[in-house]
Amino acid sequence: MKKFEEKTIKTKNIYDGKVIKLQVDDVTLPNGKTSKRELIKHPGAVAIIAITKDNKIVFVEQYRKPLEKSIVEIPAGKLEKGESPEVTAVRELEEETGYTTRNLEFVTSFYTSPGFADEHMYIYKTSQLEQLENPLEGDDDEFVEILELTLDQAKQYVEEQRIHDAKTNYAVLYLEMLGRK
Structure with missing residues (x-):
């Protein structure tokens, strides 16, 4: 053993x-x-740190029933059966934001709550966004608002707990650390 x-x-x-x-x-x-x-x-999930041409970070705000409130998050979604994390990342980016990309950079992966769940989260980054002419429809039960924030604005959202989940806090910290190099 x-x-x-x-x-x-x-x-x-x-x-x-x-x-x-x-x-x-x-x-x-x-x-x-x-x-x-x-x-x-859990089948696993993917999240995307998406940076616009004018160096803003793309977020979505949505209501989270377990929290009974809306929070601001980086785009994310669960892996579908047989789907690679890269394919999921592009699909979720398109569905949630109306952007697509041809260039994903793997950042990291981690278990979200290993004390009781096996969810494995993959994080990707892209700074080569293209606006879709005909954005994909999101899930019928998903209502999101797209926000584009500077890093300083995102850090303020963290302080205000408008950004209050692990993957998005990680993304903000990651971008902060990149800026210090």
Whole structure:
């Protein structure tokens, strides 16, 4: 057994939804005792740091039901089955912002909430945006407003907690660090 590994004894599937699956696993702990783990299975997601020709960052504002408020975020969305992160990035950029790009730069990836979910988030950056003549329609249940902010404005939004999610905070910090080099 690997260091700290927990061996799954039994899995009970609780819910299989459009975005997530919920399961409860019975596990054997490294010390031989047993415990339960409530797990969210997620197909993964992509987010895009999109920079306009006039050096503004493209954001979307949308209502987030779990938070019961709207927040400002970089464009993002979940991976569809069989879709590569790069394809998802371009699709989500087009659907949410009306921009497209032919040049994506991989920045990083990370697990969003490893204590209970397996969601793996990929972050890309592009500064070669092209406005679509015929923007794609977004999801029927998704309502967004596009914002283009300077880095200083985005940092102010972080202070005001209008930007209040990990991926977007990461994007602002990343751009801040790039500016210091």
